[in-house]
Amino acid sequence: MFEKTLAELAQGLNNGDYSSVELTDAYLNRIKAEDGQYNSYITVTEEQALAQAKAADETRAAGNAGPFTGLPIAHKDIFCTEGVRTSCGSRMLDNFISPYNATVIEKFNQAGAVSLGKTNMDEFAMGSSNESSFYGAVKNPWNTECVPGGSSGGSAAAVAARLAPAATGTDTGGSIRQPAALCGITGLKPTYGRVSRFGMIAFASSLDQGGPMTRSAEDAAMMMNVMGGFDGRDSTSLQMDSEDYCADLSKPLDGLKIGLPKEYFSDDLNPAIAQQVQAAIKEYEALGATTQEISLPNTALAVPAYYIIAPAEASSNLSRFDGVRYGYRCESPVDLEDLYKRSRGEGFGAEVKRRIMVGTYALSEGFYDAYYKKAQQIRRLIKQDFVDALSQVDVIMGPTTPHPAFKIGEKTSDPIDMYMEDIFTLSLNLAGLPGMSVPCGQTNGLPVGLQIIGNYFAERQLLNVAHRFQQATDWHHLSPVSAGK
């Protein structure tokens, strides 16, 4: 049962092989038994999950079941969930019980999905290793001495360890794709604006985007059919008709033009990663695709530009956590300034404070033009690079990450080294483009991810490209559980 994909579980529910209550109960028991070694959940919502499962079974009995009715999933603890602690991985919100549902949560509730609980994450989604969480590091199910990636590390580990069939994540600079790659699962960051940000606690508003983290491209498409769509409560939400993300999954890939950016395949790239990615591209050629080298000349500027823009927005977005209305408040403040300083000083962790300071500095009078404005100019150049490239090819491929999963603690003392983990992923957030990571091999028992980048609104094409690969290969079926890890 735990090796089944969402699509297979939906079939099982339809066939009456098991009820949603049985399925949910099985997952809850498995989480109880196994999550001690991974720490992938912050909160398990057993009671609510069983109530939702019961309601789903009743809906099914009444003949009103939809494609998602009764399927259990997990949500990153960044999505506000009514009546449930929504911590964002921070001490700041350890006591925050959200009084409302994020649009994404609301949509899954309406679709009849069951929420198993809230998954661990880097504090306020700031990190690439899931080590900055107030609730402790998450362990990679393939090797518990290694990180699962971040910031959606809990969602990635839960799906990889078969503690949830699928999960939601968010991606500001690679936070869906990088952990998906390091944990050997499938992750999709949609075009900016596809998935509503309402109720998704903001890190960097112009970069944040929610998306699915699943066992397969087909499951990701099923998730997108629920998650995607215009939301009047998010002004940056795309006003487009909803579409069926499953519609193009099986299209043949004959004549697909794949661009390979020379900047992504430099001599510095980890040879094992390079080898697996090249092998995957060979597979695509066998499926009828052609490849050509392209250039994204401003790739090297992406990390510095990103680490101005994202912290600048974060420094402002996180100002609301002030100890006044909700969240952490320090003991016995003597005056207002003391309340602010100690509440924020004690409530935020080191990485969050570092980014608030960087962002505050970048927006300061006298520095704004040199940093923030310049970074926005670079952002336009990077976007133009992709627009130019995608006028020549259908999709762009490369490694999702420069390395496989690294050891817990290995990069915590060197933030810059950590930031470089997202070198291939964060350009897409700057450009607002959709991207996927699919498992494409292993090295030393650790998964390797292939990143597939598409044009704006080309999610269906990305899912098609990923699905055909998964029809032809078995990498996405590898399981740390059945591998005995």
Added chain:
Amino acid sequence: MEWEAVIGLEIHAQLATKSKIFSGASTAFGAAPNTQACAVDLALPGTLPVFNGEALRMAVMFGVAIDAEIGRKSVFDRKNYFYPDLPKGYQTSQLFHPIVGPGHVDIELKDGTHKRIGVTRAHLEEDAGKSLHDQFPGMSGIDLNRAGTPLLEIVSEPDLRSAEEAVAYVKKLHAIVTTLGICDGDMSQGSFRCDCNVSVRPKGQEEFGTRTETKNINSFRFIEKAIKGEIERQIDLIEDGGRVEQATRLYDAEKDETRSMRSKEEANDYRYFPCPDLLPIVINDDYIDQVRDSLPELPDARHARFMEQFGLGDYDAGVLSAYRNLADYFETVAQVGGDAKLAANWVMGELSKFLNSNDLDIDDSPVKAEALGQLLLRLKDDTINGNAAKQVFEAMWNGEGDADQIIEAKGLKQVTDSGAIEAMVDEVIANATPQVEQYKAAEPEKRGKMLGFFMGQVMKASKGTANPGQVNKLLKGKLDALCD
């Protein structure tokens, strides 16, 4: 040395939208604390702003009304600072690309000449909540009902040279926003408030002196007093060898003085940057034309029309056109009553007197415009005389019915039957022998004044209903006949 003041004003006009600028919560004033603050206003984690298009329409109305450039693409920026009644830790405002660019309004000076005052810009922003410092011992209360209320901040050029000019400018803007219906103009509730930037310089010098900013003044009178006081303070300071410090000051209406709130050194670095949660507002010429076509008649135009169409004097026309609701009221009275000058006299006289003494706004007048018009009709057609009309008005004010009902009930119908009046006149003359003797003894040119006594007696005898013209004529004829 002769000094010259240089004044620029920033006016915050609260836009009269039903809901807030970025949320669906109500903007109504006076609700219990925090009952009109939704998740967005409380800045709960994950909430996002959605711009209220009605605020845009109102801002563009203002821009068109002052002949300003309208920003085809305006952008919301975040102004970052910490304060307990600022829930997000930033105020959403427009720094770099405001919705309204340069425009102007004309004010009338005391000598009757006109002066054009430049408006630099007007931008949309959200209001903050309120901190209540005196209700909880050792703590402050926060009321976020006002948080997110839409404001239009209107920034003038430093074109004003005296407190009187400043007040004339503020009154003109007040007339414009209330006429447009985009602001209720209620200064006591803070719907229309003013920050005054004041500096002084030796007359003839081109360079500006150091300015101070006095914040949140909420009446025309306080604006005038605060500016006057600040000009005097600055001149005294400089003449005593001191220097004006650039600072933000607060006007204390009770003490009638300004005092320093914070100096330039204590000022925040607001770290403005474009708000990534909101898209730029892009509007086209069609939108602006539609707004222009929807504008009501503006105060200046109405003022001119009142003079031309109704023959009102400049002052009366100015007073009656300054507030849209007052102007509408007046026009209705004039139309129903069929006499604009009479209507102007009653609206500015009896009605204003009653409104002021009861501290009521024209909208709250218990006597509606149509009803007052009906009363004036009865005055015009001689059903009642002026004295009775005032009695009827008071009764109408007290809710005793319409003019005709009250005239009937109180028996105030004017007596025009000359036989009845003559009988009363004869009786008064017969019973006032001493006064008749005095009248006879007086010089003919002084007799006119003495007629008043007899008039009063006859009117009293008729309970105020006798036609005064007829009484006067009869009295004069009969008394003068006695003198022959």
